[in-house]
Amino acid sequence: MNKCSQCIVRQFSSLKHLTKEELLRVSACKTSKIIKKGEFLFEEGEHINGVFCIKDGVCKVSKMSENGKNQIINLINHGNIIGERSLISNEVSNLSAIALNDMTVCFIPKDEIMRDLQMNAAFSLDVLKTMATSLKSADNLIVDMAQKSVKQRLAESLLNLKEKFGTSSQGVIDIHLSREDIANIIGTATESAIRLLSELKKKGIIEFKGKDIAILNDQELEKIAHGF
Numbered sequence: 001m002n003k004c005s006q007c008i009v010r011q012f013s014s015l016k017h018l019t020k021e022e023l024l025r026v027s028a029c030k031t032s033k034i035i036k037k038g039e040f041l042f043e044e045g046e047h048i049n050g051v052f053c054i055k056d057g058v059c060k061v062s063k064m065s066e067n068g069k070n071q072i073i074n075l076i077n078h079g080n081i082i083g084e085r086s087l088i089s090n091e092v093s094n095l096s097a098i099a100l101n102d103m104t105v106c107f108i109p110k111d112e113i114m115r116d117l118q119m120n121a122a123f124s125l126d127v128l129k130t131m132a133t134s135l136k137s138a139d140n141l142i143v144d145m146a147q148k149s150v151k152q153r154l155a156e157s158l159l160n161l162k163e164k165f166g167t168s169s170q171g172v173i174d175i176h177l178s179r180e181d182i183a184n185i186i187g188t189a190t191e192s193a194i195r196l197l198s199e200l201k202k203k204g205i206i207e208f209k210g211k212d213i214a215i216l217n218d219q220e221l222e223k224i225a226h227g228f
């Protein structure tokens with residue numbers, strides 16, 4: 001079994017604050033899992049009973065509304081922990097998490113994480129900091145949804161995706177998203193997302209390489225994102 005103390009992604013998450021003894025206990029009770037592209041880590045309404053530490057791969061966290069529309073709240077990659085909110089609030093998960101590509105994750109059971117949260121203030125504070133940051137991004141998402149046009153949200157999302165995932169050697173944004181995923185990030189119908197992407201392509205601002213997208217003119221996209 002891989003030891004948490006030797007895990008390279010630990011430095012990116014709150015787990016970096018755990019002591020040697022705490023890490024040994026976590027290593028002893030965690031389970032490593034491979035989650036294939038398209039599989040659920042957990043579903044909305046499920047008792048997760050622990051947290052997932054993402055070692056490799058990316059998942060989307062999303063919520064299904066009553067009218068059957070799916071809103072992607074965030075894309076979460078390696079070095080992050082997910083599932084901490086419902087663990088702390090002792091509720092079922094408010095969101096689903098689905099793998100966007102093959103993932104390697106470690107599941108740490110609730111009892112161990114609760115014990116660490118109670119005993120290790122630096123760890124708890126870091127978990128709080130992460131939750132505060134994601135609350136801030138959720139604030140921004142609400143305002144963007146209410147005040148920005150779909151076109152602005154698309155431009156902003158493409159720039160954010162490029163910043164977060166970088167570009168591959170082919171020059172495309174280095175995360176494979178379906179057109180439906182893009183629509184679910186910006187909160188519109190898939191057909192509208194496709195139409196707006198084609199408009200950006202016609203203007204030479206982006207280009208398609210297969211299903212993937214390369215940004216050719218960041219400045220123009222910034223202008224659109226700001227409503228110009």
Ligand SMILES: Nc1ncnc2c1ncn2[C@@H]1O[C@@H]2COP(=O)(O)O[C@H]2[C@H]1O
Nearest residue numbers: 061074082083084085086093094095134
């Ligand atoms: N805006 C966000 N940014 C990053 N992570 C989030 C965001 N919203 C939810 N999550 C994570 O997704 C998880 C879904 O299950 P939980 O609510 O237990 O815990 C949540 C967080 O770990």
